Amino acid sequence: MFFRRNYEYNFRSDIWGGSMDSFKALLIEERDGTVSCAFKQVGEVELDAGEVTIRVAYSSVNYKDALAATGSGKIIRRFPCVGGIDMSGLVIGSTDPRFRVGDAVIATSFDLGVAHHGGYAEVARVPAAWVVPLPAGLSLYEAMALGTAGFTAALAVVRMEENCLTPAKGSVIVTGATGGVGSLAVNMLAKRGYHVVALTGKESEATYLRSLGAAEVLLRQSLDLSKIRPLDRARWAGAVDNLGGDVLAWIASTMEQGGVIASIGLAASMQLNTTVAPFILRGVSLLGIDSGYIGEPYRQSVWQRLASDLRPPHLAEMSRRIAFEALPETFVEYISGHAKGRVVVEIAGG
Numbered sequence: 046m047f048f049r050r051n052y053e054y055n056f057r058s059d060i061w062g063g064s065m066d067s068f069k070a071l072l073i074e075e076r077d078g079t080v081s082c083a084f085k086q087v088g089e090v091e092l093d094a095g096e097v098t099i100r101v102a103y104s105s106v107n108y109k110d111a112l113a114a115t116g117s118g119k120i121i122r123r124f125p126c127v128g129g130i131d132m133s134g135l136v137i138g139s140t141d142p143r144f145r146v147g148d149a150v151i152a153t154s155f156d157l158g159v160a161h162h163g164g165y166a167e168v169a170r171v172p173a174a175w176v177v178p179l180p181a182g183l184s185l186y187e188a189m190a191l192g193t194a195g196f197t198a199a200l201a202v203v204r205m206e207e208n209c210l211t212p213a214k215g216s217v218i219v220t221g222a223t224g225g226v227g228s229l230a231v232n233m234l235a236k237r238g239y240h241v242v243a244l245t246g247k248e249s250e251a252t253y254l255r256s257l258g259a260a261e262v263l264l265r266q267s268l269d270l271s272k273i274r275p276l277d278r279a280r281w282a283g284a285v286d287n288l289g290g291d292v293l294a295w296i297a298s299t300m301e302q303g304g305v306i307a308s309i310g311l312a313a314s315m316q317l318n319t320t321v322a323p324f325i326l327r328g329v330s331l332l333g334i335d336s337g338y339i340g341e342p343y344r345q346s347v348w349q350r351l352a353s354d355l356r357p358p359h360l361a362e363m364s365r366r367i368a369f370e371a372l373p374e375t376f377v378e379y380i381s382g383h384a385k386g387r388v389v390v391e392i393a394g395g
């Protein structure tokens with residue numbers, strides 16, 4: 046029987062049409078130091094501890110998912126682990142009074158897909174503290190078109206505006222612009238009236254970026270990063286950085302007085318070699334964005350805003366749906382830097 050006794054009190058059999066004993070999952074394993082992933086049948090007894098059991102409708106693909114599943118980054122903290130840092134779906138069992146059977150919910154980040162079985166499975170069981178009710182106005186599909194990438198882009202906008210960024214202050218640069226976080230950040234900022242400059246390595250995607258609202262598209266290859274001065278011509282009131290490394294160092298040196306940088310990613314490098322000049326001579330603020338473990342007051346309110354004023358108007362155009370089985374080949378696109386927009390993984394659908 047799939048449910049333990051304490052889950053039975055509110056179980057409604059119409060939510061779940063599949064086998065209760067085992068379900069399909071993309072399991073990441075390590076053998077002799079080599080990481081690989083494969084589709085396996087996982088039993089109910091193998092689920093991790095948690096108060097909320099979810100029939101997963103959709104998951105998504107983030108750079109971190111690709112690093113984890115391919116072993117390209119030391120992401121997984123416990124083997125074996127079902128991949129997938131994001132999921133949306135319907136509650137099929139709950140011992141937490143905040144969630145009832147049939148509720149539509151989202152769970153992203155925390156230990157999902159790295160130290161706790163994640164969203165690449167037909168069923169997941171997670172701690173209630175990681176679960177957010179699906180906000181009114183978002184579908185289960187749209188929640189995953191946003192996923193961790195959308196939550197992170199929105200968190201960056203919220204944190205930058207808390208630090209006094211407004212459209213009147215000047216331009217905002219977004220790096221890794223064609224990626225998941227980048228595309229969503231461009232679209233959200235443009236909707237809010239910012240003059241967005243999209244920095245990309247993909248010349249062929251200039252039209253795409255302009256369609257999302259970028260006022261200017263700057264090619265990464267056009268930058269001379271061989272000699273970055275402590276302070277250079279001030280150009281940006283705000284910056285959303287997904288790359289790290291020399292690009293982030295260059296951004297720091299080209300920020301305007303009182304500018305704010307949201308440091309999100311390391312797609313280019315983990316390193317940051319800069320000086321204190323931008324911070325002490327131009328009052329620049331470097332904001333660390335960690336969507337992984339941020340709780341309240343941000344988690345629920347940011348999701349609410351993603352369904353309302355921060356909702357990206359071009360969400361449908363920048364996302365595509367893939368079958369569960371297509372995950373392994375999709376990871377390769379991410380690792381090779383060819384990712385564009387958002388990928389939603391259809392698990393049970395909704």
Ligand SMILES: NC(=O)c1ccc[n+]([C@@H]2O[C@H](COP(=O)([O-])OP(=O)(O)OC[C@H]3O[C@@H](n4cnc5c(N)ncnc54)[C@H](OP(=O)(O)O)[C@@H]3O)[C@@H](O)[C@H]2O)c1
Nearest residue numbers: 108221222223224225226245246310311312313335336382
């Ligand atoms: N801090 C957090 O809480 C948090 C949350 C989510 C993601 N992240 C991090 O944010 C970054 C972006 O995540 P994502 O899911 O949007 O990834 P993604 O969809 O794979 O996009 C990354 C983009 O960065 C650019 N890029 C990739 N490899 C590069 C390289 N070697 N050198 C320079 N540019 C490169 C590409 O854009 P262009 O070709 O357009 O330049 C690519 O599309 C990742 O580092 C991820 O780990 C952090």
